[in-house]
Amino acid sequence: MKSKILSVLLLVAILVSLFLSVACTKTITTSPTPAVQTTLQISTPTPTTTQTTTVPQASTPVPTSAPASPTTTKPTVVHWWDKFGTPKYGGTINLRANSLALDIDPVTTWGGLYSTYGDYLWNGDWILDRSLWTFQTAFAPDEYWKGCLAEKWELSDPTTFTVHLRQGVRWQNKPPVNGREFTANDVQQHYDRILGTGSGYTAPHPFHASRMDFLDKVIAVDKYTVQFKLKTPSILYFIGLAEHAGQNWIEAPELVKLEGAFKDWKYAIGTGPFVLTDFVAGSSATYAKNPDYWGFDERFPQNRLPYVDELKVLVIPDMATAQAALRTGKIDVLAELSWMHAQSLNKTNPELQQSKVPAPGQGIIMTVNKEPFTDIRVRKAMQMAIDRQAIAKSLYGGMVDGIPCGILSPMFKGYNYPYEQWPQELKDEYSYNLSKARQLLSEAGYPNGFKTNCPIGSNLDVELAQVIKSYLSELKIDMELRAMEPVAFMDFSRAKKQDQLLWTGAACARVFPPKLGISGFYSKDMANYAQVNDPNYDAIYQKFLNATSVEESKQLAQSAVKYALENHWILTTFPLVNFTFWQPRIKGYSGESTDGYIWARVWAE
Numbered sequence: 001m002k003s004k005i006l007s008v009l010l011l012v013a014i015l016v017s018l019f020l021s022v023a024c025t026k027t028i029t030t031s032p033t034p035a036v037q038t039t040l041q042i043s044t045p046t047p048t049t050t051q052t053t054t055v056p057q058a059s060t061p062v063p064t065s066a067p068a069s070p071t072t073t074k075p076t077v078v079h080w081w082d083k084f085g086t087p088k089y090g091g092t093i094n095l096r097a098n099s100l101a102l103d104i105d106p107v108t109t110w111g112g113l114y115s116t117y118g119d120y121l122w123n124g125d126w127i128l129d130r131s132l133w134t135f136q137t138a139f140a141p142d143e144y145w146k147g148c149l150a151e152k153w154e155l156s157d158p159t160t161f162t163v164h165l166r167q168g169v170r171w172q173n174k175p176p177v178n179g180r181e182f183t184a185n186d187v188q189q190h191y192d193r194i195l196g197t198g199s200g201y202t203a204p205h206p207f208h209a210s211r212m213d214f215l216d217k218v219i220a221v222d223k224y225t226v227q228f229k230l231k232t233p234s235i236l237y238f239i240g241l242a243e244h245a246g247q248n249w250i251e252a253p254e255l256v257k258l259e260g261a262f263k264d265w266k267y268a269i270g271t272g273p274f275v276l277t278d279f280v281a282g283s284s285a286t287y288a289k290n291p292d293y294w295g296f297d298e299r300f301p302q303n304r305l306p307y308v309d310e311l312k313v314l315v316i317p318d319m320a321t322a323q324a325a326l327r328t329g330k331i332d333v334l335a336e337l338s339w340m341h342a343q344s345l346n347k348t349n350p351e352l353q354q355s356k357v358p359a360p361g362q363g364i365i366m367t368v369n370k371e372p373f374t375d376i377r378v379r380k381a382m383q384m385a386i387d388r389q390a391i392a393k394s395l396y397g398g399m400v401d402g403i404p405c406g407i408l409s410p411m412f413k414g415y416n417y418p419y420e421q422w423p424q425e426l427k428d429e430y431s432y433n434l435s436k437a438r439q440l441l442s443e444a445g446y447p448n449g450f451k452t453n454c455p456i457g458s459n460l461d462v463e464l465a466q467v468i469k470s471y472l473s474e475l476k477i478d479m480e481l482r483a484m485e486p487v488a489f490m491d492f493s494r495a496k497k498q499d500q501l502l503w504t505g506a507a508c509a510r511v512f513p514p515k516l517g518i519s520g521f522y523s524k525d526m527a528n529y530a531q532v533n534d535p536n537y538d539a540i541y542q543k544f545l546n547a548t549s550v551e552e553s554k555q556l557a558q559s560a561v562k563y564a565l566e567n568h569w570i571l572t573t574f575p576l577v578n579f580t581f582w583q584p585r586i587k588g589y590s591g592e593s594t595d596g597y598i599w600a601r602v603w604a605e
Contacts, residue, residue: 080129081299084587091604092310093586094331096322098459099486100315102281105262106249107193107205116287116311116599117172118249118270121150121163121187122242123597126298135592136357136580137511142238146298148597149182149250149271158233158548159216161241163187165224169294174269176254179292182271184220189253191218191228199253207494207526211516214240214545233548239513273306273600287311297601299588306600307588317459317486326352326581332604333582333589339399342579352581355591358411361573362461363507364454364468367500368569369531377444379568380429384440385471387432388574395467402574404430406561408517409509410575414554417561426565430572434474441475449476456481456503457489464573465503493529502529509575514553518544518560521569530569537563 106118124135125146133144147153151166165184173179192199194208197217214237216229230237242248252269261267265279273295274287289309297303314331316322323341325331327349335357337345345352366373366382373379392402408416419427441447456465462483469479479501484492493502510517519525521532522541540560547553564570580591585605592598 079127079299080131081127081588087297087300087303087307087588087603088605089307089309089603091308092312093308093333093599093602093604094312094314095333095599096316096325096331097285097313098315098317100279100282100285100313101487102263102265102279104265104268104276105255106251107190107208108262115249116272116285116313117268117274117276117290118272119169120148120242120248120597121250122146122248123148124592126601130590134355134357134590135598136355138593139239139243139511139513142242145238145242148295155237156227159230161228161230161237162221163226163228165226166294167224169271170292171252171271172269172275172290173292174267174275176258177252177269182250183223184226185223186250186253187226188218188220189256190250191215193256210519210524210526211243212240213524232546234545235547235550235553236515236545240515243513243516273597274311283315285313287313293600295600299601307603308599311599326583329583332586333580335578335580337579337581339397339577339579342581343397345581349581351584353584353586353589353591354579354581357578357580357591358409358509358511359576359578360409360506360510361405361508361575362464362503362505363573364571365498365502365504365507365529366569366571367498367502367529367531369533370500372444372446372450373500375444376568377440378446379571381437381440381444381475382472382477382571383430383568384433384437385475385477386468386571386573387471388430390432391464391467392574395464396576400574400576404572404574405509406565406572407508407510407520408514408557408561409511411511412514415514415557415561417558417565422565429568430565437475449478451478451480452500453480453482454501454503455489455492455498456483457486457505458483459486460503460505468571468573494526496529496531498529504529504570507570508572514557515544518557518564521560521564532567532569534567537567 122145124133124140125144128135128144133140135144147166149166149169150163153161153163156162165182165187169182170179171177171182189199191197191212192201194205194212195215195217196202196204196209214230214232214234216231219227219229221227228237228241250271255261255267255269258267265276268276268279271294273290273293275290276285277288278284278286287310289306293305295305297305297307314325316325316331319337319341322331322334323337323345326334326345336359342354345354364382366379368374368379388404389402392398392400403419405419406417410416410418438447441449454465454469456462462481465481469481472479481503492498506512518541520527521530521534521537522528523533523538537560540556540563544553544556544560547556582589582591586602587605588602589598
């Protein structure tokens with residue numbers, strides 16, 4: 001009897017064990033639904049942490065003939081991108097541009113064309129859940145970057161950042177580069193051009209070198225290893241390198257040596273997913289799929305990129321015309337739409353997909369070394385003449401609250417100086433008070449106002465500029481607005497040719513990296529359009545550059561933002577939002593910033 005009982009108990013135990021085994025093998029993991037994030041906490045990783053990114057390989061499928069077994073049930077994993085369906089190859093994506101100039105040298109331009117046929121050293125982490133970070137702006141915290149041309153990297157010592165390049169990457173097969181392998185020497189020569197530190201270059205580039213002020217020299221250690229030598233230990237080295245500006249795009253040295261190559265679009269050669277096949281200045285650019293591209297889709301690691309056969313960029317400066325093109329399907333994506341345009345599209349084309357995108361507040365740079373803007377009372381008076389809450393309600397339909405902010409976007413928690421922490425005196429200086437503004441202007445010696453002018457790019461918010469012009473007229477300030485074509489305005493701005501004022505698309509709430517955001521008032525920075533020369537601000541900025549901890553860098557960034565607010569170097573408004581719309585046939589896309597690496601990962605149905 002005891003033997004039978006023991007046998008029964010043993011059988012029961014085995015059955016229970018099998019049941020628990022089956023129950024435990026079925027695991028469902030879900031990701032939160034992606035959402036537009038406008039207030040995010042930035043947490044920078046410890047700089048000594050080694051990061052590695054490799055091209056994932058497809059997993060071996062389970063044979064369909066394998067017998068079902070409850071003990072071998074594979075986990076069911078649900079990804080946030082599953083909603084897009086299965087990627088498809090082929091087809092064309094049509095994009096829109098405000099303007100299109102021949103700019104194929106990443107060191108002398110912002111690389112508008114290059115960003116589609118070239119690769120970055122680092123890209124945004126494409127598999128990251130969009131509820132954590134949307135990649136809708138040019139900036140992302142350190143931990144949200146993945147390697148592209150860079151495969152892995154580490155801080156070898158406090159002033160040596162070592163980057164190991166991906167092997168087997170080749171330049172596009174066009175003369176004079178002819179498809180040779182991308183190497184560390186290419187990276188060194190690029191940075192030598194920027195810094196003037198070798199390879200035949202002795203003078204730093206006036207604009208990009210100021211963005212690289214933390215960098216001493218770049219050395220190719222071997223064919224696939226590059227060392228970035230820092231001037232001093234700093235927590236900011238990684239984002240300073242990863243930021244998508246000219247310093248992160250690498251040009252082939254053969255093109256630099258070939259006279260006139262950067263003036264001819266046929267020499268547009270990179271390592272990227274698309275090849276520039278046609279270019280008509282001011283009209284269009286056409287890119288074909290690079291058949292030899294090395295990259296795979298991080299979300300579908302068995303899929304070689306890119307998906308589409310062709311990208312077409314059409315120049316449509318007028319927003320009304322661009323909307324008509326979107327409505328009729330002539331273009332597939334349209335960004336930087338105002339809330340009014342968004343409402344209109346929602347009524348006429350409810351099938352379109354959309355996302356809300358954080359945007360900087362526009363406003364006026366005051367050239368503080370030219371009268372009357374040398375007097376802070378004039379600057380304060382102009383600040384107090386603007387009713388921001390009324391503008392937010394009327395011009396922007398209440399989509400934003402009209403609360404003023406400093407240089408950095410409120411989404412950069414810890415770095416921005418939040419409005420709720422401002423002392424009342426500072427809040428008053430950014431509040432609408434016309435009588436106090438008139439008093440300050442009179443005390444400064446301008447009871448009857450003055451005449452001035454403000455150049456503005458035609459692609460910027462001219463309507464807001466007209467509203468501000470109207471408010472300033474209440475102080476008898478006669479401000480002439482001078483609209484300019486976007487490319488001409490950019491060249492004009494960089495040359496600092498303004499008489500007194502200059503309109504800016506990023507007066508406040510800048511969505512750039514914190515370093516780039518606050519560097520604009522540093523006396524030695526080429527983007528110091530206000531021409532500030534303040535030793536106190538310079539000292540804060542230098543300390544910020546040399547910060548060796550995240551908390552220290554945050555505190556110094558806040559100090560810089562606060563100091564700039566107190567000195568009223570820019571007539572600021574408030575954070576804005578834009579909208580991006582796209583055709584429902586565009587899949588794999590969530591409204592991310594429109595760089596070339598993104599279009600390689602998007603497909604069309």
